[in-house]
Amino acid sequence: MKKKIVKWTLILYPIYLLLVWLYLFQWSDFGVPAAYQGSAADPATFMTDRQLELSQEYSRYRNFLSLATIPLEWIIYLGVFLFGLSHLFKKFGESISRFRIVSIPIYVLLLSGLSWFLTFPFDYAYRFLSVRYGISTDTFSGWMRDEMISFWIGYITMALLITVLYLLMQRFEKRWWLYAWIGLIPFIALMMFIQPVIIDPLYNDFYELQDKQLEEKILALADEAEVPADRVYEVNMSEETNSMNAYVNGIGSSLRIVLWDTTLTRLKDNEVLFIMAHEIGHYVMNHLYWNLVGVLAGSFVGLYLTYRILTWLFRRYGKRMNIKGVADIAGLPVLFIVLSILSFVAQPIEMTFSRGAEADADRYAIEMTGDVDAAIGSFQELTVNGLSDVNPPAVIKYLYYGHPTMMERIHMLEEYQK
Template sequence: MTARRAALAAAVVLGIAFAVVIAVRTPWVPLPDPVGGRTPVDPTAGLSEAQLNRAESFAAALRPASLISLLLGLTVSAVLGLTRAGARLVRAVARPLGGGWVWQVLLGVLALAVIGRLATLPLAAYGEVVRHRYGLSTRSWGLWLRDVAVSTAIDAGLTALGLLALVWLARRAPRTWWAWAGAGAAAFVVVGSFLWPVLIEPAFNRFQPLAEGRLRSDLLQLAEENGTPVQDVLVSDASRRTTALNAYVSGFGTTRRVVVYDTVLERLPDEQIESIVAHELGHVANDDVLTGTLMGALGAGAGVAALGWLLSSPTLLRRAGAEGPGDPRVVPLALFLITVGTLLSAPVQNGVSRHVEARADVHALDLTDDPEAFVAMQQDLAASNLSDPDPPGVWHWFFGSHPTVAQRLALAADWAELNRP
């Protein structure tokens, strides 16, 4: 078997393993049907006409820009990856430092990342204007630019290191580099899941312990009752950037903590905060992060193996102006293929995510036994976050990582019916 066929076979096998994990671990039916049938979904989710109009107006202002930004970024990546322009750029940026292959990879990734970000920056700025207009963003333009710069630097840095390892492996092991790189990518996903809360989160927000009091005690007790004790309850200074409401649980073991936005503390009653946290604790209780990490590791391995197959295509290499995977000029092509793969996998990831989120909703209802607080919390979050309770079906299928607000309220009604005394 040739090295290229071996890479394709590995991609298929790992892809099948990925599909099996999805089939086995996805909660396809998070709640049984009530005797009288499921509750009809109310597309208004009980929101007022003014709230609905505001959410729909916000979505109408933002969705086209988001879609154009996605297509523009893909187009720029295609132009640089499927023509010799990207290869020339990679060589040009490294020339002042001697033009070695290491500098070509590192500076090439940085240049490509900056070009991609600059191409979509006007649309990102427009999106920020819209968020300011609707009162969702509180960031100054200085802070917004700082966030853009930090995000770009982190993405470019991690990508550069990954591609540097890929090119180095391809130069050292021309036939089996994709296997070593796939194993490395899978390991990176696993390690990254553990390190994210202690390395990346602090780059954007500051955290401080929630003050002693009833709410802190109740949240810690809720975690104990859930069988997943946490080390701390932290407050994020989210109000520096947004008026949106949110809370989450991050980390594993000694790094596991509940994080609550300061906006949540300011605007929601304790019982609704406990409902949000109970939902997040549901992810912990069901090992959703670990399952997601496993899926990510398998997906990364399959993706790199597929990349090994594609980067051995004479046609693609000729178009990109590269001689092979060990040639640093292959970087723009690799980035384009990764972008396409990420985009194509989005509906699958989001479809699984919606079922996982629905199970966490059921867990929150079981843990708190307070459907009224759950419904009120969902409606308050929808109103504050300007969430469209009934978005277009195709948009939600592709981009929606959570059930719609309307679907979540119908689920709560079904839960109440099944748990009626």
């Protein structure tokens, strides 16, 4: 059984990579549809030939990495399980302490560390591409620092969630998934609250916007939209990237309006105001809360399906896999594979809803500011600085694009102008 799985993995994964390469580099058309040629949405009207060439190269290589890593997580967890590492991790944790509240976090640390080590070459490949194409300006030491922060935040969060989950599995054989979902509600709300004030500052320095005149204009937009904000924050992202961004996040007293300093230096004030009006639109239309509803609904379905799948798997193959039951921590890699596959299946649905919300925020922003030229200019500048692909291949769009393509966004603005 193990030999067959390894054999077919070694055969199918290279074939998958070949098909991905052919799809992105041979079969996908990076051209501009005739209906958009010569319009403001046509990159040839605002990008040089060299920028267009770099944009297409960067997009192809980055998209290849993204698609290549989809099954990688499944392969890693499958290997951990098949080669007995999962049982070794379990035994080591239990040798440290017989209490599951201690042994489970130790297991999670070993599994997380191994997974991070095995995926590190792909993470570094992403960084290499970003540096080579002038997107990233971060030093290797700065990048590694952020990697370590992300690892430990991810580990602490995962260790807490997995420990609680497996204690629930042990206590409630048939209802653990429901109690786990109920516990997610306050946890997600807490994370939304602490993200802007505790987690984000671990990566970058946040300070009050230096341009007070621009801050007054942004706060005037916020006041008009009844957004309860009394200051605008600036974050020093120029140390890491040439990309631009702005956002409104947090809930209650942790609400923050944030601008990357790269956005401030590369966009005109009226273009910045359009970007901020877009972010304010998300707040006004309660997209943050609708996103929370979506996450909770998706997690409810996902946890229930996971419960059904794991119950079936371990009843049928538990003895062969040397797994005592759903609550056996040695089966965690199987749980992760199931959750990852379910997440992958749900991702296009999530992206579809996200693109709809982003399009609504674009319309809100142009209606609020009324400055079409500034709106188009901001999107064109975002495209140039990020070497964005205005017309990505269909698979990439539906899997990864939480926004409409830049071509679609700029075209919408042109239609609004008419």
